[in-house]
Amino acid sequence: MDLGIEKKENDNKIPLVVIVGPTAVGKTSISIALAKRLKGEIISADSMQVYRYMDIGTAKPRVQERKEVPHHLIDVLDPGEPFNVAEYQRMADDAIRDVYSRGHLPIFVGGTGLYIKAVVDGFLFPDSGKDLKLRETLKHEADSFGNQHLHDKLKAVDAEAAQRIHVNDLRRIIRALEVFYTTGKPISEHQRGWDSHEPRYNSFIIGLTMEREALYERIERRVDDMIREGLINEVKQIFSLGYSERLTSMQALGYKEIIGYLIGEYSLENAIEILKRETRRYAKRQMTWFKRDKRINWASLDKSQNIEEIVDKLLKLIEGNYEYLENIYRYYSS
Numbered sequence: 001m002d003l004g005i006e007k008k009e010n011d012n013k014i015p016l017v018v019i020v021g022p023t024a025v026g027k028t029s030i031s032i033a034l035a036k037r038l039k040g041e042i043i044s045a046d047s048m049q050v051y052r053y054m055d056i057g058t059a060k061p062r063v064q065e066r067k068e069v070p071h072h073l074i075d076v077l078d079p080g081e082p083f084n085v086a087e088y089q090r091m092a093d094d095a096i097r098d099v100y101s102r103g104h105l106p107i108f109v110g111g112t113g114l115y116i117k118a119v120v121d122g123f124l125f126p127d128s129g130k131d132l133k134l135r136e137t138l139k140h141e142a143d144s145f146g147n148q149h150l151h152d153k154l155k156a157v158d159a160e161a162a163q164r165i166h167v168n169d170l171r172r173i174i175r176a177l178e179v180f181y182t183t184g185k186p187i188s189e190h191q192r193g194w195d196s197h198e199p200r201y202n203s204f205i206i207g208l209t210m211e212r213e214a215l216y217e218r219i220e221r222r223v224d225d226m227i228r229e230g231l232i233n234e235v236k237q238i239f240s241l242g243y244s245e246r247l248t249s250m251q252a253l254g255y256k257e258i259i260g261y262l263i264g265e266y267s268l269e270n271a272i273e274i275l276k277r278e279t280r281r282y283a284k285r286q287m288t289w290f291k292r293d294k295r296i297n298w299a300s301l302d303k304s305q306n307i308e309e310i311v312d313k314l315l316k317l318i319e320g321n322y323e324y325l326e327n328i329y330r331y332y333s334s
Contacts, residue, residue: 014100016201017318018108020045020116020290021208022283023253024218026301026310028061030208031109032069033311038107041070041099043092045110045119048252050088051079053238056231057254059222072099079238079249089118096201113289122200131182138174153177158186164285166278168256171248206314207296209287214303219279223254223272232258232268253282 017040019031031042044050048058052075061071072095077083092108092115099106110116142150150173155162161176176187183190209215235258243250245259254275261271290296297317301310 013200013202014096014106016096016106016108016120016203018045018116018120018203018205019110019208020113020205020296021111022215022286023059023111023279024222024283025208025210025215026218027109027111027208028059028065029307030310030314031107032061032065033307034314035069035105035107037311037315038105039103040105040107041072043095043099043106043108044071044073045092045108045112045116047088047112047115048249049074049110050077050083051075051249052077053079053234053241054249054252054255056226056229056234057252057258059226070099070104079243080247083248085114085118088115089122092119111286113286120199120201120203120205131178134181135174135178138177139170142170142174147173150174150177154180158188160188161186164188164288166281166285168251168278170251203295204318205293205296206317207290207298208301209298210301210303215283216280219283220276223276223279226254227272232262235259235262253278 017034017038019027019034021027034040035042042061046058048054049060050073051058054060060074065071066074073088073091076091096106096108096119108116108119138150147167147170150170151162151165151167154165154173154176157180158176165172165176167173179185179187179190210218231254235255238250238255239245239262245256245263250256250259257271257275257278260266260274261268266274299310299313299317305313
């Protein structure tokens with residue numbers, strides 16, 4: 001693709017704007033506005049937005065927003081289909097190349113740190129870290145003794161990973177134990193090796209953040225909005241299609257809490273409070289993950305700013321820090 005730009009020697013990789021940040025910080029609306037200014041298309045970096053029927057609980061961009069700016073890797077799987085980070089990396093790479101080949105700028109947006117890391121840096125665990133029989137054994141152990149039992153096991157061999165992985169995230173707990181038992185090294189040690197991998201794209205990473213109190217207020221409003229918009233009926237509809245509450249997709253934040261209400265574990269009021277609490281904790285874990293990446297250019301958002309003011313701020317970050325993307329911005333703005 002000829003952008004009409006004189007490239008420098010280090011500009012031969014596909015340019016990729018990456019927007020990360022905690023849940024509810026405003027990534028969706030900001031990235032859409034930025035894409036309009038940069039002739040961009042958005043590739044979702046959300047591990048749950050890939051599933052069909054899960055719209056409200058995953059805070060997918062609305063249909064009208066997706067008409068305004070093309071989005072990729074949303075609604076590509078049924079909730080019962082198996083999925084992993086390697087498959088996601090392949091699909092994201094295809095989408096990035098497709099967007100760029102048509103003369104548009106790929107904009108990678110989301111809060112799933114592992115998926116973002118896999119695409120930007122390309123690191124995946126070797127097949128030697130896979131043991132399906134062990135995986136099934138650990139699943140049976142969780143069924144018999146509970147998630148906390150496996151989480152305690154993980155804490156004993158990899159305290160760093162245990163601190164980062166929530167006790168309800170059974171899939172990641174099992175994966176971390178599987179890697180340790182099969183490779184002899186904690187998963188956190190494998191992950192520290194990521195920084196030695198050469199980046200796969202000409203990436204410019206923007207992190208969105210705001211004061212904790214303001215973010216938590218947004219989280220509480222978002223949860224209340226999800227309930228008003230029909231999250232409970234959405235979960236019921238998924239069940240009516242025959243999908244089990246034991247699926248990985250149904251363990252997503254927002255779904256497992258409503259499932260708990262529907263099967264009588266607690267009241268709706270308690271479910272909402274649990275969901276708000278767990279979303280706050282998830283946002284904190286996201287920020288812990290992203291703060292380890294020194295390449296991220298942080299933009300602190302003020303709730304008094306409107307979208308256009310924020311986008312202007314991000315464009316200045318791009319122009320001031322990344323010459324190639326500055327050239328692209330000038331090209332698309334001309």
